[in-house]
Amino acid sequence: GENVEQHPSTLSVQEGDSAVxxxxxxxxxxxxxxxxxxxxxxxxQLIIDIRSNVGEKKDQRIAVTLNKTAxxxxxxxxxxxxxxxxxxxxxxxxxxxxxxxxxxxxxRVKS
Amino acid sequence: xxxxxxxxxNKVTEKGKYVELRCDxxxxxxxxxxxxxxxxxxxxxLIYFQGTGAADDSGLPNxxxxxxxxxxxxxxxxxxxxxxxxxxxxxxxxxxxxxAVNEQFFGPGTRLTVL
Numbered sequence: 001g002e003n004v005e006q007h008p009s010t011l012s013v014q015e016g017d018s019a020v021x022x023x024x025x026x027x028x029x030x031x032x033x034x035x036x037x038x039x040x041x042x043x044x045q046l047i048i049d050i051r052s053n054v055g056e057k058k059d060q061r062i063a064v065t066l067n068k069t070a071x072x073x074x075x076x077x078x079x080x081x082x083x084x085x086x087x088x089x090x091x092x093x094x095x096x097x098x099x100x101x102x103x104x105x106x107x108r109v110k111s
Numbered sequence: 112x113x114x115x116x117x118x119x120x121n122k123v124t125e126k127g128k129y130v131e132l133r134c135d136x137x138x139x140x141x142x143x144x145x146x147x148x149x150x151x152x153x154x155x156x157l158i159y160f161q162g163t164g165a166a167d168d169s170g171l172p173n174x175x176x177x178x179x180x181x182x183x184x185x186x187x188x189x190x191x192x193x194x195x196x197x198x199x200x201x202x203x204x205x206x207x208x209x210x211a212v213n214e215q216f217f218g219p220g221t222r223l224t225v226l
Binding site: 006031032034036042043044045046049051089091093094095096097098099100101102103104 | 152159167202212216217
């Protein structure tokens with residue numbers, strides 16, 4: 001089955017700086033990698049995803065990169081703002097449907 | 112449009128009792144997932160429905176847990192003889208079709224507390 005590891009577990013950055021969160025996965029057949037943002041007491045919300053046929057995807061201040069050879073993908077947030085503070089989860093599919101999630105990264109943006 | 116909804120938002124019960132948690136997926140979404148999220152952890156898969164049938168129930172921890180989706184829309188997660196270890200947030204998600212390649216939209220969750 002799929003195994004997803006996420007680092008770091010907590011990340012503090014100054015407002016305006018960049019934040020990078022990394023995940024590794026084990027199943028070379030995995031082909032879809034979403035990132036979810038979860039604010040305290042709220043539902044996880046998809047912020048960006050990438051499929052295995054591309055190496056990078058960008059949406060305004062958020063980007064995701066994928067290295068299929070090394071089986072890792074990363075979330076990049078530029079020009080961080082206080083409202084970016086939340087828990088971020090990466091995930092990868094297992095057997096084509098269910099998602100296996102990383103343990104999460106608590107991002108704190110200090111103003 | 113309406114997103115995924117779950118009821119109740121909070122449920123407090125006593126050890127040994129039976130509980131039912133309800134999920135209303137986004138209209139037209141044929142795939143429905145249940146996950147469980149413990150404090151400080153990522154969501155953990157429980158069961159996946161494609162239409163009315165449970166396509167994958169490998170994440171259900173034991174036979175006290177059961178889920179149904181009789182008409183291919185609303186789903187109910189049922190927990191018998193609840194234990195304190197069952198306390199968690201139970202999340203439901205839906206997607207357009209089977210396969211994780213479709214974005215999964217999550218509901219707000221039901222926070223279950225077993226005393």
